[in-house]
Amino acid sequence: MISSINVNIPPKPARSYPIVIASGLLKNAQEWIAEYCHSGKVVIISDDTVAKMYGELLCDNLQASGYQVELIIFPSGENSKNIATKTAIEEEMFAFGCDRHTLCVALGGGVVGDMAGFIAATYMRGMDFIQVPTSMLAMIDSSVGGKVAVNSSYGKNNIGAFWQPKAVIMDIDLLKSLPKDQIINGFFEAVKIFLTCDGEHFEFCESHLDLILALEEKSLIKVLQKAVALKAMVVEIDEEERNLRMILNYGHTIAHALEKLSKYVIMHGFAVGLGMLIEAKVANLLGLLADTDFIRVSKFLSRLDINTSILKSYDNQSIIAAMRGDKKNLNQETVLVLLTGIGSVKNIDNKVAFPVAESVIAEALDYVRTSSLG
Ligand SMILES: NC(=O)c1ccc[n+]([C@@H]2O[C@H](COP(=O)([O-])OP(=O)(O)OC[C@H]3O[C@@H](n4cnc5c(N)ncnc54)[C@H](O)[C@@H]3O)[C@@H](O)[C@H]2O)c1
Numbered sequence: 001m002i003s004s005i006n007v008n009i010p011p012k013p014a015r016s017y018p019i020v021i022a023s024g025l026l027k028n029a030q031e032w033i034a035e036y037c038h039s040g041k042v043v044i045i046s047d048d049t050v051a052k053m054y055g056e057l058l059c060d061n062l063q064a065s066g067y068q069v070e071l072i073i074f075p076s077g078e079n080s081k082n083i084a085t086k087t088a089i090e091e092e093m094f095a096f097g098c099d100r101h102t103l104c105v106a107l108g109g110g111v112v113g114d115m116a117g118f119i120a121a122t123y124m125r126g127m128d129f130i131q132v133p134t135s136m137l138a139m140i141d142s143s144v145g146g147k148v149a150v151n152s153s154y155g156k157n158n159i160g161a162f163w164q165p166k167a168v169i170m171d172i173d174l175l176k177s178l179p180k181d182q183i184i185n186g187f188f189e190a191v192k193i194f195l196t197c198d199g200e201h202f203e204f205c206e207s208h209l210d211l212i213l214a215l216e217e218k219s220l221i222k223v224l225q226k227a228v229a230l231k232a233m234v235v236e237i238d239e240e241e242r243n244l245r246m247i248l249n250y251g252h253t254i255a256h257a258l259e260k261l262s263k264y265v266i267m268h269g270f271a272v273g274l275g276m277l278i279e280a281k282v283a284n285l286l287g288l289l290a291d292t293d294f295i296r297v298s299k300f301l302s303r304l305d306i307n308t309s310i311l312k313s314y315d316n317q318s319i320i321a322a323m324r325g326d327k328k329n330l331n332q333e334t335v336l337v338l339l340t341g342i343g344s345v346k347n348i349d350n351k352v353a354f355p356v357a358e359s360v361i362a363e364a365l366d367y368v369r370t371s372s373l374g
Pocket residue numbers: 047048049050053076077078081108109110111112114134135136137138141142143144145146147148157174175176177178179182185186189268269
């Protein structure tokens with residue numbers, strides 16, 4: 001079964017694009033590439049883990065169909081997501097003779113997608129690119145919406161751009177080689193979108209968790225389709241995160257602080273899981289989220305093996321200081337997305353992030369640090 005969801009980016013329909021979800025798309029790449037590659041030249045950017053598994057296959061396929069193809073590989077992992085790696089890849093692209101008509105293909109997880117997308121945004125002032133996500137996280141979230149970036153020593157994703165892909169090609173077969181912890185890691189981003197926008201699908205996740213994590217096709221596709229459709233809807237309304245798009249950052253203010261403090265040892269999705277729990281507690285302390293709903297969130301997250309003990313390594317002041325660099329902050333105030341129920345957030349005319357006193361954040365951190373989940 002092939003499903004296709006369109007992301008309509010106003011006011012320029014030319015920047016709209018399809019998200020195609022199906023099995024077998026990678027081995028039949030010659031069938032879809034022609035629509036996006038007009039110069040006959042393709043540069044595939046991937047990490048060393050994914051390149052070994054799927055890079056050669058894609059290269060061989062495209063070469064057999066007459067394309068001139070270069071595969072550029074960098075070491076896998078969040079610690080590669082920096083400007084030095086970006087520069088090294090660009091040098092290779094110049095040496096290969098890529099120009100602005102070359103098609104860039106991001107083959108990998110969120111790190112590859114963010115890196116290749118940022119290169120595509122700036123190489124010769126912009127080239128077309130396609131997202132071919134291979135991780136659960138990249139399929140559920142990062143391949144859609146056009147946020148592309150690298151990290152700096154000052155924090156997460158703080159050098160980047162909005163640059164939409166020409167297409168997102170999701171071959172769900174690729175998830176079969178993904179380790180279990182990476183499946184859970186990506187699933188947290190689906191939990192995020194359902195907790196903020198869609199209580200019904202959150203309930204589906206509660207009742208079908210084992211099937212989803214076992215990649216049972218019907219449950220997996222239902223989650224994937226709904227998560228990307230909701231994300232597409234948000235991005236269509238607010239591509240550049242002036243207001244509503246901040247909803248997609250629920251849990252991330254804390255998550256990004258923990259990722260930076262841990263030097264990226266904690267995986268993004270797990271950090272978001274912990275961030276969602278703490279930010280839900282903030283909403284609960286502020287009287288916005290009922291105790292029963294907070295307990296439901298906490299019970300569900302505990303089924304996903306989030307590890308609250310990492311909080312014991314950092315005091316509140318360090319975490320709060322790391323949050324001060326968040327991109328959503330306004331006038332030096334830390335703003336958070338606040339749940340008001342399962343599937344809803346505080347929203348005033350599409351404004352969805354609100355300043356929160358540091359004392360309340362500290363109380364929520366203390367609560368989660370000392371509580372046993374579940
Ligand atoms: N741009 C966005 O909207 C957005 C959204 C969410 C997250 N992100 C970013 O995404 C990144 C996290 O993405 P991620 O979790 O995919 O990390 P990742 O790209 O590091 O991939 C995780 C690991 O899985 C491996 N892998 C990927 N696909 C595989 C497959 N099919 N089989 C076996 N191994 C495979 C990778 O080599 C890597 O070791 C973070 O940098 C985060 O900031 C961006």
